[in-house]
Amino acid sequence: xxxxxxxxxxxxxxxxxxxxxxxxxxxxxxxxxxxxxxxxxxxxxxxxxxxxxxxxxxxxxxxxxxxxxxxxxxxxxxxxxxxxxxxxxxxxxxxxxxxxxxxxxxxxxxxxxxxxxxxxxxxxxxxxxxxxxxxxxxxxxxxxxxxxxxxxxxxxxxxxxxxxxxxxxxxxxxxxxxxxxxxxx
Ligand SMILES: [Zn+2]
Numbered sequence: 001x002x003x004x005x006x007x008x009x010x011x012x013x014x015x016x017x018x019x020x021x022x023x024x025x026x027x028x029x030x031x032x033x034x035x036x037x038x039x040x041x042x043x044x045x046x047x048x049x050x051x052x053x054x055x056x057x058x059x060x061x062x063x064x065x066x067x068x069x070x071x072x073x074x075x076x077x078x079x080x081x082x083x084x085x086x087x088x089x090x091x092x093x094x095x096x097x098x099x100x101x102x103x104x105x106x107x108x109x110x111x112x113x114x115x116x117x118x119x120x121x122x123x124x125x126x127x128x129x130x131x132x133x134x135x136x137x138x139x140x141x142x143x144x145x146x147x148x149x150x151x152x153x154x155x156x157x158x159x160x161x162x163x164x165x166x167x168x169x170x171x172x173x174x175x176x177x178x179x180x181x182x183x184x185x
Pocket of ligand 1: 140180
């Protein structure tokens with residue numbers, strides 16, 4: 001009796017451990033694992049308040065997203081097509097050079113070297129050098145779905161974009177599920 005009881009406890013313990021491991025691994029988000037996403041997004045979210053009142057002539061606003069006029073129709077159609085398929089997308093497009101410099105200070109360090117020279121991949125999260133971000137030309141969008149940044153390739157919004165965005169001229173930057181631009185960079 002005692003032996004079978006302790007065997008049951010042993011089995012239970014093993015089940016709990018493996019169940020816990022399974023849940024733990026399933027819930028892990030590859031981007032969240034890097035440890036910077038939430039902080040990063042609160043910073044980017046605050047950008048809208050920092051945008052200058054007057055934007056460059058070649059930047060326009062499409063369904064709430066600021067993009068270059070040359071891709072405005074495509075983005076308009078993409079957002080409408082996504083909505084027709086039941087996906088409400090929004091996001092952040094254009095970013096000023098000053099905002100890019102501010103991001104570099106936060107992600108790469110505060111010396112001139114950190115801000116202007118350090119490789120993007122050495123920053124956390126990776127952040128393009130000022131002057132070289134597609135966002136600064138209104139040619140990249142960080143997409144959100146249901147008000148949250150798309151951080152996983154399992155997201156139905158990512159799956160939809162992976163299938164459809166290319167028709168509207170956007171490609172994904174593989175290291176960032178949320179970042180889509182005219183050339184995938
Ligand atoms: Zn981006």
